[in-house]
Amino acid sequence: MHVLELEHVTKLYGDFRAVDEVSFSVHEGSITGFLGPNGAGKTTTLRMILGILKPTSGKIAVFGAPSALEVRSRVGYLPEEKGLYKKMKCWAIVAYFATLKGVDRKTAKRRAYELLERYGLKDFADKRTEALSKGMGQKVQVLASIAHDPELVIFDEPFSGLDPVNQQVLEEVLLDLKKKGRTVLFSTHVMQHAERLCERILLIAKGKKLFDGTVAEALRTIPKKLVIECQDDVTPLRGMAGVLELTPVAAAKAGTYAVRLREDADPQEILASCFERGIRLRRFDHSDPTLHEVFVNMVGPEAREASFR
């Protein structure tokens, strides 16, 4: 079942197409990473999903409803720019946001304390939020966004500004949600998080959707690659089955080559045939492509030019 569905959603700011004909859907119980360079339209898309902004055209359905506000108790949201009421106590702010989502005050208070204790903020529960560091405050806000136990959680850049330990805690939060069968959509530009946590990724740039699929599918979009280094003649390799292209790497030492492989090629066979032909390798690097490479490959040139908004 689709928890969230977007059809040809477009948002214009004057003549500027912030989001351009984006369609995708999110399955129940999945963690989806929403990737894209700065200014790609991620935040605008998320705001439209939440009903904070109205799309210029297109259709959005959250649990079948046209506006997330109608199903607010089932949706949790952490915005990109984080802030808290300075004078409120941590538990109170978590509880307040839960009550705004329809939880009664008593339950909200109990849940607030539970969550703060569980994710290492027990000592701060009765402190005012102004006493917190930025990272701590962000954790409080994450908890505030899930205190009403939403079925769909939308996080905008949840990892930015957190130290490695707290990034770990946040990953725990996400995995706990997944364990409970909740659906998570989060945007990030830290590819490692996306790679570790997501089943599906969604990549947009300049307002347009570039990729929508599983992580494995994403990795398959860029060909396998080898890097070899040797002083011998490498011409025989060119004719080999599975080798698509062999080019000297200009930036590296002389004798370094990049080898593009066909998708089904086995790097081990290449290594074996090098031995057979007496090519003495000083280096043989074979690593699977990473999401980082996928990202750079897909949006690299555009990301640099993208207008920062």
Place this chain on the structure above:
Amino acid sequence: MKYAILVALREFAENAKTKGFWLGILMVPGLIYASITASSFLEKTKPVRNFVLVDQSGELEETVQQALDRLHQRNVMGELASYLKKHAKLPEGELELDLEKMPAFDAKAMAEKWASDNPDTLDQFLKAGGLEIALAQLAGVLKEGAPEFEEPKRPFRAVSLPEGVSADLAPAELAEALKPWLRGDRTIEVEGEQADLFAAVIVPADILERTVRPGGLPVLPGNEKLGIQYWSSNLADDDLKDEIERSINDEVRKREYEVKGVDPTAVTAVQRTYLPFSALNPKKEAGSEAVSMADQIRQWAPVGFVYLLWIAIFTIAQMLLNNTIEEKSNRIIEVLLSSVTPGELMMGKLMGIAGVGLTMIGCWILFGFGILKWNAGPEAKIVNEVLGVLQHSGMIWSFLIYFVLGYLFYAGAFLAIGSLCNTLKEAQNMMTPVMLVMMVPLMTMMFIPKDPNGTLATVLSWIPCYTPFIMMNRAAADPPLFERVGTLALLIASTIGMLWLSGKIFRLAILRTGQPPKFMELVRWLRSA
């Protein structure tokens, strides 16, 4: 609606939980109370002021002594009167004030009457034997456990010249000789204690020859030392100077009457003669047209209400502005908007802050009446009467209606400004014109009651942003029904319009960052939205 209430509750709690809020609430009545009591407290704790009087003419010393004694007796009588009010057993119903029947007092006339040194009552008081006899007579009517009456201190004490200064010196030399004491370099000994010399009064021997009569030359600058000299380094406290000057002049006039063959007692009698004069109100029923205390309260209470209204609206609209900017600059607004609609958020804020404002005003009013009640005395009765009058005249209801509408009107404006700005500084720039507009009712507040149905009042009443203040201001004069209904309808319509407009701006601007838009830009937004 449920969510708007949740927002309102939080807004209320956030403000009501701060110490500053309660401190602010306590400060205002505290300050008022302090300013009321401070003057009498200061008066009571003022040290006795010592002065020397050297009367070389030998004609005026007694007059001055008598005048100062009379001044003291007047204080005694006044104190005794308030002592009685507090501690005397009074027959039931004796103090029931009926403000409707009580004639309005004219403060100016009253002051003049008191200032003339011949009030009959004081004469009678002194004739009857003064304090001692009065206390003896009163012993029976005092309540059980009433404290002893404390005779007030004499404010001034005549002392003799310091040792080594002769009274026979020429006035100029005498003044010179006294200067070290007057400047505070030396102290005099009074009743075994060292004390400062507050003032010295030197009356030259030939003073009566210098009497200035109509047509005569006034004292020219440079010749001041030819008359009576009052020397004191304290320039602010001129009670003593005034008292002496007045008593001496009275004496001189009395002698002048005698010279001209007029009997001074006849003059006194003439001075106490008057014709009955009363202010009447044609709008009241026959038989009770006299302008009463209640009429006066009705006339002037609106001014108090206008002031209260202004402070309340201004303070809480300011709170609303700060609060909106906090949410905007903290970006909390986005989380809020994912949970509530902008309309709910706006309504919640309006209600929450209005609650804060009402709490504040309510506390002030309670404190105000509390202080008056606690201070006891007949004033408490007046407070009740004032409340009664206000209730009767429906002024409370007008106040509430105008408060709600005025608040919503200005809150809408401030909310829109708050949503357009990211920092308080930006907001302050945009606030300036609103502030200027808001100053007008304060400036006209005192004029309107004098001509409550005049052109200025009528014109201002029809400008919606002034309607609440001006109509409240005019309430006592019963403006024509057409104007009352018309301006109210216009105010309601424009308040709705203002809220609609600010709601639109709020929705458009609340997520915006960066510079606040220029006016034309704003118009364009509103058109395109």
